[in-house]
Amino acid sequence: MKAIIITKPGGSEVLNFEEKPTPIPNKNEVLISIKAAGLNRSDVAQRKGKYPAPKDAPQDILGLEVSGIIEACGEDVKRWKKGDKVVALLSGGGYAQFVTVDAGSCLPIPKNLSFVEAASLPETVFTVWNNIFQRGALKSGENFLVHGGSSGIGITAIQIAKALGAKVFATAGSDEKCEACKNLGADICINYKDENFEDILKNEGVDVILDMIGGDYVEKNINILNPDGRMVFINAMKGNPKELNIMKMMQKRIMITGSTLRSRDLDFKSALAKEVEKHVWPLVEQGKFKPIIHQVFPLKEAGKAQELMESSEHIGKIILSNE
Ligand SMILES: NC(=O)c1ccc[n+]([C@@H]2O[C@H](COP(=O)([O-])OP(=O)(O)OC[C@H]3O[C@@H](n4cnc5c(N)ncnc54)[C@H](OP(=O)(O)O)[C@@H]3O)[C@@H](O)[C@H]2O)c1
Known part of the structure; x- marks a missing residue:
């Protein structure tokens, strides 16, 4: 797969578009074919070396949230099947074409949202x-x-x-x-x-x-x-x-x-996902909460997308797209 790789801390020039092995899901995980990924301020801090990834997260690929289509499921995954459209909260690995994530960190894409809109939701x-x-x-x-x-x-x-x-x-x-x-x-x-x-x-x-x-x-x-x-x-x-x-x-x-969300364990994130689905997803589907997308960049232009975020000129979310 293609992914944005970071090999050393620095400016946006340290983000390189390279080939990486596609990850394989463990028994509790799903493999997502990523359609879009949201940017977050902490991605910039991580790139600068000021916000290290947790030990169990992908170390060289940024990205805390994605939307996409499930490509494969681990043997213990019950809720999801190949072809389901989901959003997922990640501890890293979103700036890529594929990612594996615990099944409990996924939610269905709310009705009527595009992949780009849906990718803007999980972290925030x-x-x-x-x-x-x-x-x-x-x-x-x-x-x-x-x-x-x-x-x-x-x-x-x-x-x-x-x-x-x-x-x-x-x-x-x-x-x-x-x-x-x-x-x-x-x-x-x-x-x-x-x-x-x-x-x-x-x-x-x-x-x-x-x-x-x-x-x-x-x-x-x-x-x-x-x-x-x-x-x-x-x-x-x-x-x-x-x-x-x-x-x-x-x-x-x-x-x-x-609190900091990224460092919380999978049980916490899974319980939080259930609360979000119960309380917030209906607001999205009723149009009471709308994703606000400032700009979409192709994945390979992640550096430009982060420069925009650092300028603080944006209003709402900046998204990377694989389409
Ligand atoms: N603890 C957690 O679990 C968690 C999770 C997600 C996000 N966060 C934090 O929440 C904040 C917002 O994240 P985001 O991804 O939504 O960010 P974002 O879209 O990049 O927005 C950050 C905004 O903060 C404002 N700002 C005010 N003072 C600033 C300063 N000293 N330096 C830089 N920006 C300043 C800027 O707008 P103005 O023009 O109004 O100044 C800027 O656009 C970040 O600090 C992030 O680390 C924490």
Whole structure:
């Protein structure tokens, strides 16, 4: 098969389009003929050598999510058969023509979605469901804030939170991005380059914050959280906070949590897949949550696709296609 291989850390030039042996599924795995693969910010971090693949993941092929057609099944696989159209959450190996993955990490492609649209879902939807609704326990009628509203994570969080009855706030880095966030359902979107989100949201109050920024956002988040608010981290692009006001956190009974999806075991991912199928797939099929595709590149242009992601000009998801 053809795949994008990474042999050393570096810029987009270290991504090479090469021949690799097609993987063979073990008894619990399926072999997927990949039609499309989603890009994620952590792919860029891995390419730069800042986010090593887990030991049991493909070491030299990036890619955390795909859509495609099942080509073969291991002997213990019950749910799937050759020819089924699926999406899959991976721990690596998506920038290729074929990949093997645990059967429990696959879901059927939601009705009416193309392979490109479907490939944009697993990493962001699994992350959003786990962090906002399971860890953050967001409920209908509560106020929710996502930073990085135009990111793949952001466009997913805004739509699902809105569809499930939350009032939604977002931050993003341009007026155009804020407009896009509002079109997806954000009640208020703050261009953080022009305005301080704390000033605008302190009178609203927020119950759950999904934060990928960290740094000086932590104190501002604590200031705008309601009593019993939850602050959930999925990254810290600005690093650790210099200070944490523990007394204010205690007075408001704020809960601080966070998680990384990639390192979780297969049982966890399989259980999460079932929850996503039950709660999110119906929203996709009812058109309440739509994939937002910024641009599609052929697989061999993965380097260009990652350069676009690093520019942060995109709104929504960037996809690699094998078709
Ligand atoms: N923990 C987990 O399990 C998990 C899973 C998936 C993703 N994540 C994290 O979630 C975040 C979003 O992922 P994604 O794939 O959706 O990313 P993405 O589409 O590339 O979007 C990232 C956006 O963040 C904004 N941003 C704000 N401050 C930034 C900074 N200091 N450096 C770079 N970008 C900054 C940029 O938009 P603006 O113009 O608004 O600044 C950028 O477009 C990433 O940090 C990723 O690592 C975590």
